[in-house]
Amino acid sequence: MSLRNARVEAAAAAALFTGAVTALAFPDPSWAHAGLIGRRDLPIPDLLFAGAAAVILIISFVALSMGRKEPKLEQDRWQPLTSSFGQAIVGPAANLIAALVGVFLLVLVVWTGFEGTSAPDRNFTPPFVLSTFWLGMVGLSVVFGDVFRAFSPWRAIARAFAGVVAAVAGRRPAAPFSYPERLGRWPAAVGLVAFLWFELVYEGQSGNAATGALPETIATATLVYTAITLAGMGLFGIDKWHRRGEIFGAYYEMFASLSPFEIREGKLGRRPWLSGSTRWGVVPGSLALVVILIGGTSFDGAQEGALADPIGWLNDGWVDLGFEKPLFELTGTIFLGLTIALIALIFSTAIRGIASTSADHSSRELGAKFAHAFIPIGLAYLVAHYFSQFFYLIQAQFTYLLSDPFGDGSNILGTADAGPDYTFPGAAAIWSVMVVALAVGHVAALVIGHDRALKLFSDPRVASRSQYWMLALMVLFTILGVFLLSQSNE
Secondary structure, X not given: OXXXXXXXXXXXXXXXXXXXXXXXXXXXXXXXXXXXXXXXXXXOXXXXXXXXXXXXXXXXXXXXXXXXXXXXXXXXXXXXOOOHHHHHOOOHHHHHHHHHHHHHHHHHHHHXXXXXXXXXXXXXXXXXXXXXXXXXXXXXXXXXXXXXXXXXXXXXXXXXXXXXXXXXXXXXXXXXXXXXXXXXXXXXXXXXXXXXXXXXXXXXXXXXXXXXXXXXXXXXXXXXXHHHHHHHHHXXXXXXXXXXXXXXXXXXXXXXXXXXXXXXXXXXXXXXXOHHHHHHHHOOOHHHHHHHHHHHHHHHHHOOOOOHHHHHHHHHHHHHOOOOOOOHHHHHHHXXXXXXXXXXXXXXXXXXXXHOOOOOOOHHHHHHHOHHHHHHHHHHHHHHHHHXXXXXXXXXXXXXHHHOOOOOOOOOOOOOOOOOOOOOOOHHHHHHHHHHHHHHHHHHHHHHHHHHHHHHOOOHHHHHHHHHHHHHXXXXXXXXXXXXXXXXXX
């Protein structure tokens, strides 16, 4: 078979794959991802936005295939920063301050959750846990690196306890068990499913950070999670469990791998953007972690858009079967699982397509090798889904909620009467940020994937041919994201 024919067949297969998945996942164009819903009154037609995003990806792919014959991101180009300020911010004093802040916020979350008002929009706990912490730390990680390692209250508590034991016994306590490397990040991946279930499904919650969860429920869950995390650190080692088994430690480290900053042996250094991710996917369970993130984010919006009718049909079905009321939690669990499974199937199809271009690597191996290429997609979906919610809730968090965390009428900082400005920056600006995030995220994923292909396949032509499938995947998710983002709420 000639190279030209091979390329034509690969491109045709990629197009078929894209069309088939689109038809399977979204057969009716009226379906809309609620989290990606924007405004219909935009000055440019929806198809033009979607087509432009697809063209950007295709042009990027062609440019990569023609212009990049050797991997650039795979090289370790980390360089330590020599400035005194750079080293001071990772020194003992800075780490102590960060740890104290983390522990203080943990205590505040539990305290206000139990003792504050039960109104979720007037209590500090729900917006902080489900927006400021869950989303804000992602942005900090992408820009500044693994800052959560310093702020983690559970790591700080465990290290303080170990320090006390060392002072009394004369040596630091050793972990009684060695962490099984084959488990990798699987405990964190399973924990992420549990967190998403708690946020999106438990007690029929809508997932809205301001109104969807009772403060006391979140405070209770925080205490339970604290006990589990400290137990894991005690059994397997503080830093090992923090990076492998602890949900948020593994989750934020994933996004920190995209950052240009990294700490090695106590020294802060710089590296090219995205390059840190090349070493992230070698740990088992890494691909599952990012797929679960994308699946959970998709479900969060789809339950009010594409999945609204199926969810309503199943809830009505429980009553028809003789139950006194709809089984909301069971319904949500089923559809959350199905959404994650669908996303996993789409990625699996793309990986198998890449494997079909060469007999040198199995699908299982390639899944681990290309896992890091999907991190920017997860980031893009988070921004597109939650940007407007986060933008306004963060204003509430640092105005009236910080000044009146218990919702009892206090005004500690004098900002209790302030609140979000819903007129700024405006719907069009927010929509633009979401669209740009989708486009940039998928282009970044394409760049990472192409670099990895160049490293795995000695022939640049084979590497480019293998990425037809990755291109199809990126075009699919970008077009769907832009399309759903442009739909009306009706």
